[in-house]
Amino acid sequence: MPTSSYWLARPLAVVPAGLTTRPADVVVVGGGVSGCACALRLSEHGLRVRLLDAGAIAGGASGRNGGFALRGGAASYLDARAALGTGPARMLWTLSERALDRIERLACGAFRRVGSVRLATSQAELAALRGEWDALREDGFAARWSGRLPPPLDQLYIGGCVHPPDGALDPVRFVRGLARRAVRAGAEIGEHRRLEPAALDELDCRAVVVAVDGSTSTLLPELAPFVVATRGQVLVTEPVNRRLYPRPHYARGGHDYWQQLPNGRLLLGGRRDRSAATERTLLDETTALIQAELELLACELLGAPPAVSHRWSGSWGETPDRLPLAGRVPGRERLWVAGGYSGHGNVLGFACGELVARSILGEEPPELALFDPRRVLAA
Numbered sequence: 051m052p053t054s055s056y057w058l059a060r061p062l063a064v065v066p067a068g069l070t071t072r073p074a075d076v077v078v079v080g081g082g083v084s085g086c087a088c089a090l091r092l093s094e095h096g097l098r099v100r101l102l103d104a105g106a107i108a109g110g111a112s113g114r115n116g117g118f119a120l121r122g123g124a125a126s127y128l129d130a131r132a133a134l135g136t137g138p139a140r141m142l143w144t145l146s147e148r149a150l151d152r153i154e155r156l157a158c159g160a161f162r163r164v165g166s167v168r169l170a171t172s173q174a175e176l177a178a179l180r181g182e183w184d185a186l187r188e189d190g191f192a193a194r195w196s197g198r199l200p201p202p203l204d205q206l207y208i209g210g211c212v213h214p215p216d217g218a219l220d221p222v223r224f225v226r227g228l229a230r231r232a233v234r235a236g237a238e239i240g241e242h243r244r245l246e247p248a249a250l251d252e253l254d255c256r257a258v259v260v261a262v263d264g265s266t267s268t269l270l271p272e273l274a275p276f277v278v279a280t281r282g283q284v285l286v287t288e289p290v291n292r293r294l295y296p297r298p299h300y301a302r303g304g305h306d307y308w309q310q311l312p313n314g315r316l317l318l319g320g321r322r323d324r325s326a327a328t329e330r331t332l333l334d335e336t337t338a339l340i341q342a343e344l345e346l347l348a349c350e351l352l353g354a355p356p357a358v359s360h361r362w363s364g365s366w367g368e369t370p371d372r373l374p375l376a377g378r379v380p381g382r383e384r385l386w387v388a389g390g391y392s393g394h395g396n397v398l399g400f401a402c403g404e405l406v407a408r409s410i411l412g413e414e415p416p417e418l419a420l421f422d423p424r425r426v427l428a429a
């Protein structure tokens with residue numbers, strides 16, 4: 051049965067539509083964080099933009115995620131430095147920190163700059179966190195070793211590292227706010243308008259941006275081997291009247307994550323590794339196995355069985371090197387893609403939507419080279 055998130059279950063601020071038959075310069079497909087950031091940047095610079103979404107604005111992963119706004123990529127800074135080299139890794143982290151600053155400015159209270167914590171369950175994980183902590187500080191990025199963990203975390207984890215620039219996002223308020231800004235800047239928005247793959251080549255415009263993350267392969271089948279739909283499941287509890295977790299927490303490399311919302315509810319997701327094969331899907335449904343796992347985690351974190359109020363699922367796109375694909379689609383010059391954030395799209399999706407927009411506007415942002423889709427085809 052299709053699910054809806056806690057974020058989407060609240061009354062949604064209206065995004066004015068205003069579709070016309072006027073020609074557009076750019077059509078953006080997908081009204082999540084990437085598509086809305088792209089549409090906003092393009093329309094602020096005077097281009098006529100039409101953004102189309104198969105459902106509601108922020109109805110996809112952007113309205114179903116954990117609300118973690120984290121710098122960097124899906125891999126740790128240490129791993130990114132090893133894979134890309136120090137210069138490109140530093141460029142990626144700097145890009146994401148700048149994107150966080152812009153998110154804070156645009157979010158109008160939907161972003162709380164509270165930092166995030168990464169926790170270790172094993173000595174190997176602890177060593178990896180320490181390695182990342184050292185690498186970040188060596189290259190001039192803020193990071194703080196968390197020292198003694200407060201209960202009950204001291205019973206569950208053996209150490210942690212705080213990332214001060216990170217924060218917690220109300221993703222639906224943020225993304226629908228971006229869409230409203232884009233409309234004010236002149237963009238047209240069409241909700242409940244699904245595009246078929248063949249329609250992409252028939253659109254009468256200069257450029258088409260496909261910003262559908264987990265659904266990338268359905269619109270761009272040539273990228274199917276490189277952007278694999280991956281499902282995440284989440285639950286939210288009734289309000290808890292103790293302030294236990296003041297910032298987003300992330301453990302087992304992101305396989306467990308949680309944050310306490312300002313109203314006291316605990317939002318918790320992950321445990322996908324308990325059934326990795328069944329979670330490689332676009333299917334929007336929760337499963338008893340993963341939900342039971344999440345309840346176990348909630349019980350450990352709260353010290354009592356949770357009173358669950360919401361459960362949902364959503365899918366993102368996972369790439370082989372865990373970096374997004376953003377740029378021109380090889381061999382289809384009018385088409386651009388932004389997606390494949392590998393579960394780390396709140397900040398990177400925003401950044402990539404803006405980078406693609408800047409490129410269409412004729413700038414040549416050097417960061418876009420990090421995400422060039424040609425790399426996966428070449429590999």
Ligand SMILES: Cc1cc2nc3c(=O)[nH]c(=O)nc-3n(C[C@H](O)[C@H](O)[C@H](O)COP(=O)(O)OP(=O)(O)OC[C@H]3O[C@@H](n4cnc5c(N)ncnc54)[C@H](O)[C@@H]3O)c2cc1C
Binds near residue numbers: 080118264
């Ligand atoms: C459960 C879950 C938890 C997550 N937690 C986090 C987190 O805490 N922090 C983080 O940084 N990232 C997280 N992510 C990842 C993050 O949410 C996504 O990477 C990001 O939101 C992708 O944004 P997007 O705009 O690219 O795509 P989406 O938000 O998925 O938007 C794509 C849109 O495209 C539309 N669409 C699809 N096909 C078509 C079509 N054919 N025609 C027209 N429209 C179409 C969809 O309706 C959808 O609205 C999580 C994801 C999930 C699912």
